[in-house]
Amino acid sequence: MGKIRLILAFLFSVAVFSHAEGGCSGPGQNPGIPTQSCYEILSSFYMGIQSADGMFFIDTDKDVQYNNKTYKLRFFVTATSSSYNQIQALAQTGYATRSRIEVIYPNYAETTVTNATALNNTNCSTNTDNAGNAAYMYCPIQALSILE
Known part of the structure; x- marks a missing residue:
């Protein structure tokens, strides 16, 4: 029974840490992230051109709220x-x-925030x-890093 609990605890912790996480810069927060910027850590994503x-x-897979509307978050360059x-x-x-x-x-x-008909890198x-x-909420990629 102890091994089953250990396995379940491990699976739970993997599930908890596998979702996207992120945050935004603010006074004294997230050193290394530019002012007025946010970050997302993604373990699952789709790409296209x-x-x-x-x-x-x-x-x-992240939804964001803006002006009382829900958008899918899409990063681009x-x-x-x-x-x-x-x-x-x-x-x-x-x-x-x-x-x-x-x-x-x-x-x-x-x-x-501008209209997507005129995307820019800012x-x-x-x-x-x-x-x-x-x-979609299109946001330009300021930086991208591989974590693992």
Whole structure:
């Protein structure tokens, strides 16, 4: 019976620590993260490249609230960004090795949020689906690290 409890305790701790975790910068918080930025640590994510303009993106399972609407959080880097190749290579390596990654991005609660028709490397942006429902909160990747 003791071994079963030990196994269950281990499985519970793995389940607790396997979800995405994150936070945002503030006075005296999260040293190493730029002011007005947030971070997410992801153990599971999806990647893609937008065919029209080559934008590389990372989809998460995280929902965010903004202006009383719920958006799916999507990180991106534009093809014109100087860090495009590095971020794409790190994300693909993290995915291939099943490692957790840390993404640093602007805090949409403290910075200007624009419309997703004009994505830039500074601000988060929102868009809607064809029915007008909230779809994605696009946030540019400021930095990406492989953690394991």
